Amino acid sequence: MNFDTVVLGAGIVGVCVALHLQRRGRQVALVDRKLPGNETSFGNAGLIQREGVYPYAFPRGLGTLLQYARNQSPDVRYHADAMLKAAPFLWQYWRNSHPAKHAAIAKSYSPLIERCVSEHRALAADAGVSALMRPTGWIKVFRTAAARDAEIGLAERWQREYGVAFEALDTASLRRAEPDLTDTLCGGLHYPQSDSVSDPNALVTAYANYFAALGGRFFIGEADSLREGWEVDTQAGTITAASAVVALGPWSARASARLGYRLPLGVKRGYHMHYAPHAAARLNHPILDVEGGFVLAPMARGIRLTTGTEIARLDAPRTPTQLAAVEPVARTLFPLGERLDAEPWMGARPCTADMMPIIGPAKNHRGLWFSFGHAHHGLTLGPITGRLIAEMMTGEATVVDPRPFRVERF
Template identity: 55%
Template sequence: MTKNAIVLGAGIVGVSTAIHMQRRGLQVTLIDRKAPGNETSFGNAGLIQREGVVPYGFPQQFGLLIRYAFNNRIDAHYHLKALPGQLAFLARYWWNSNAKRHEMISRAYAPLIEHSISEHNDLIEASNAQHLIRKDGWMEIFRTAGRRDAEFAEAERLRAEFGVMHEQLDAAAVARLEPHIKGDFLGGLRWRDPWSVLDPHGLTIAYRSYFESLGGRCVSGDANSLGRSGASWRVVTSEGPLDAEDVVLALGPWAAVATRRLGYAFPLGVKRGYHMHYAAANNATLNNWTLDAERGYFLAPMSRGIRLTTGAEFAALDAPKTPVQLDRAEKVARTVFPLGERLDPEPWMGARPCTPDMLPIIGKAPRHDGLWFAFGHAHHGLTLGPVTGRVLAEVITGGAPFIDISAYSPQRFNP
């Protein structure tokens, strides 16, 4: 008989996992309280970051920490009243960002990133989503020689150690690529390997449609209802109780709450982010996904318009929106590119689930049979959804994972 399985969470990680489980002979139901792709997967810079071998670390330089303390930047913002509850996470995050430990973490992270493009390509072709993809990389632009030279050196290191390809640009090359960008930019760096997504939400929907074409089902339900029912797991859905032998928690930033009810303690932090879409004024064109490196905001030519994204906001998961970073970014971005009117009724906000060692949590729950975890992907949820889905489905169905996932084991936090 076909075994039933449940995937809780219909973001890019959950949908990708459901596809790979369904492909391997399980009868999978994908459950979320909202339609697929409407939480964190809805808003991001739209990059499949093959170059992202080095996860985003906590700043180590004392001078930079002092500048962050003034809380007036685009790339980072914090809620003062939220800090006491996040100090333990931030301390461990800072400790793991030490140069030596960060290098070790990057090497453990590399196998996931290495397969990000190939595993997305599999699902893109299967779901006929090629129209949502561009394959020409993305670009950083630099205001200072110091930042430019440091990024050039780091790019050379990543090329030598991990095979990540790039192109160094002088100011004239940046102007040729982006004739409508103005400002005193000294040069740029074009990452050649990543792919970009014109509509991240649309890509998740295309993957969901492919999942359904394989015989999978999507229903609404509440992850908080998860519990044991004899030898099975049970979730209450809009169609009544649903039982399954295996259940995957792919709940993003809400995973800490759901797993706590089951007796686990994951030190999951949250980095919130914002975006807004704009029209281009005066018939201007933005050709590339572009990061203003020193200021810390992204401009991306999406299907809906030019998407402006911010850095990280450290706040409680359920705290009201405070899009001050977006306002700061918009003010700077308008001096760089002719942005027109806002196209969204209000800023979008999402929350990235982060672990203090910057590695995702992928694998079997230490103390429960049939319970599996897939969360904690931080800034790379879109990038790592398909590779996570494949490797976890291989383990669930008794196969050998095509990459070593021991570094991502839930047991490192819950022995």
């Protein structure tokens, strides 16, 4: 039960950290209360977002903010009893979303994003699950010309600044790419450099199995038992390790706070439901309905409808009103059949106030490392994050500059 490193959290980020360390000759224990990939990494749109060089910002327009305040928007909802506690985080998030600050953040963030697809493809090939990766890109669709033109303007900027490829689709081109979408759309925007995943849970499970095949070990245990030493209690007994990595997603703030770190980590909750396609209808790409505020993604289980953001306490009861609101709109976009899940799935995204993950050593504890706060890009950045932190921990030259992601920035 003695290891070089114990990694807390078996989502996509934690699994990739453990895997990259094990590949470098470390003896690694991976600990979670559930099997790998069964919390936040279980429910998402399955996108590996090469185009996501600008992390998702907080809206700053007065009209948009007033719309969100009414708590009826399809893409953002909130629990009133959570807003007081969330206010400091949201205030800093809003400040960092100023265009000048957002552009500076993108310069630091883009080196991770630029490597997300290549790192995933390499890891999927080594794990023997390349078939789960779909190199078809994904598509935004528009119901109004104003939304279309605004999004194409952003895509043109991303192309100039970071080489993000895109294809503007007129109605005929969109019809050829997705013949079963409604014919009332006024166009689309295709990002061909991005990949998508047909089963995110299966992908994380495969990475975890590859980790085990290399000699890594997985344990069911509670992260709250972590104590300096580094020791963690599991169902198989107490693990002792020379170093520990906190990669607990939305639960990372609680774990780090127990060790004296007060970090501005917020939570964005989200929901999904699977549907059978009606009759012979087929969806070829993940589709974001920009005005509708939801994604439809073809998955192994069926068509997955994912919602936007819900601001709520991490442990608050589920309130899938957002899903109920967008489902009728989704049915006008694509012919969805019956629901395939007994109830909506819910998960939570861990978000920092400056939209960038925390990756690196903890400043006050020798042997303690942080790897969390990836927000909407956890699945996207899992493999490159795992590589980066493994390189730092083993003293290798790093693939990207890790300084922008250090915890000391807070």
